[in-house]
Amino acid sequence: MNDGWPLPSEHAEPYAEPFWEGANRGVLRLQYCTDCGKHQFFxxxxxxxxxxxxxxxVDAEGKGRVYSYTVVRRAVTLPAFQEALPYVVGYVDLKEGPRICTLFADCDPSEIESDIHVEVTFKRVNDDLSLPVFRPAMSKP
Ligand SMILES: [Zn+2]
Incomplete structure (x- = not known):
């Protein structure tokens, strides 16, 4: 258990290692296609x-807007998440384009609304794993 965030242990595919390495340094990283000029996630x-x-x-700015979200108030299928209730999960549209599924943190669940500006922060899960999560933006773009 980690501060109410009982997340699975790291299991990264080799091609995803730069993403997790960046997360451990507090940097959100995305893949960028030099052929068509688009970013992608995952x-x-x-x-x-x-x-x-x-x-x-490439390093992402770590800024975006909430596309959609839900407040989880019952750990029906994942009892291990009982300690984390209530928590907010949703999608963020990153400035670079990709839509990322994420958790929201460092705020009351009532602060998350569709279309608000958010920024990435990192939740340390264990010595080897940090997870990018989002919180309401301190400053607007
Ligand atoms: Zn491409």
């Missing part, structure tokens, strides 16, 4: 738009 061995393997890792 990590893949090829571009989801043009299938090219010409991907490089």
């Amino acid at each position: 990590p893949r061995p090829w571009c989801q738009y043009c299938s090219a393997e010409a991907l490089e890792w």
Whole structure:
């Protein structure tokens, strides 16, 4: 258990290692396709738009807007999350384009609304794993 965040242990595919390495340094990283010029998330061995393997890792600004969310108040299927209740999960549309599924943190669940500006922060799960989560933005873009 980690501060009410009983998350699974790290299991990263080799092509996703730069994402987790960045998260451990407090940097949200995305793949960028040098063929079509689009960012993607989640990590893949090829571009989801043009299938090219010409991907490089770039640092994201870590800013976006809430696309959708839900407040979880009952740990019906995952009793291990009982201690974390209530928590907020949802989607953030990053400035770079990708939509990322995430948890929201460092705020009361009532502060999360669709379309508000949010920024990434990192939740330390254990010595080897930090998880990118989002909170309401301190400053607007
Ligand atoms: Zn591409």
